[in-house]
Amino acid sequence: EPEVTQTPSHQVTQMGQEVILRCVPISNHLYFYWYRQILGQKVEFLVSFYNNEISEKSEIFDDQFSVERPDGSNFTLKIRSTKLEDSAMYFCATRTSGGSQETQYFGPGTRLLVL
């Protein structure tokens, strides 16, 4: 069964450093999402991406965040200057173009720790 994959599984970085989180979507999926889960809290939407542009973003997704699909396969989330409060599990999710009722499939996540 096809799966969403994410790399790295864990990342430790110093405050102020840039990090790039990578996601490989399921092959026929065209809608991409990033969510995050701060330890012990609920999963929160960050951004959705379709046709090489952002469709929707939350208030969390400020100027420090960016997304792109640089090579037509990987979908990346960049945090330019990490803050302590960016420490969280980041999940990529993808779905087909069949409509918004289509299921979003989640990757295993990247655990980011900012020191």
Add this chain to the structure above:
Amino acid sequence: AQSVAQPEDQVNVAEGNPLTVKCTYSVSGNPYLFWYVQYPNRGLQFLLKYITGDNLVKGSYGFEAEFNKSQTSFHLKKPSALVSDSALYFCAVRPNTGTASKLTFGTGTRLQVTL
């Protein structure tokens, strides 16, 4: 704005007994409703969804959920719990209108099944 409430932080049940994990939602218009399960150090796995039609939805691993429009609820159920069902369960919602497709999650309910 859409929201999801999972009123129980934890549900404890003995193996072989039926289980219910509660979820209520608030959304403009009609909802699409989803249940996901998260095992320790893993991503979110899709269990089932309600889009339209029959109010009783059957999903993976013997789980089912009942959509109740008048009570705005979508409780997850299983007739006979297994120890291996122990995990964190998330309910999620999105409206079935508009272009936005982000999922809004509840805070999660930890299911503990004991022998």
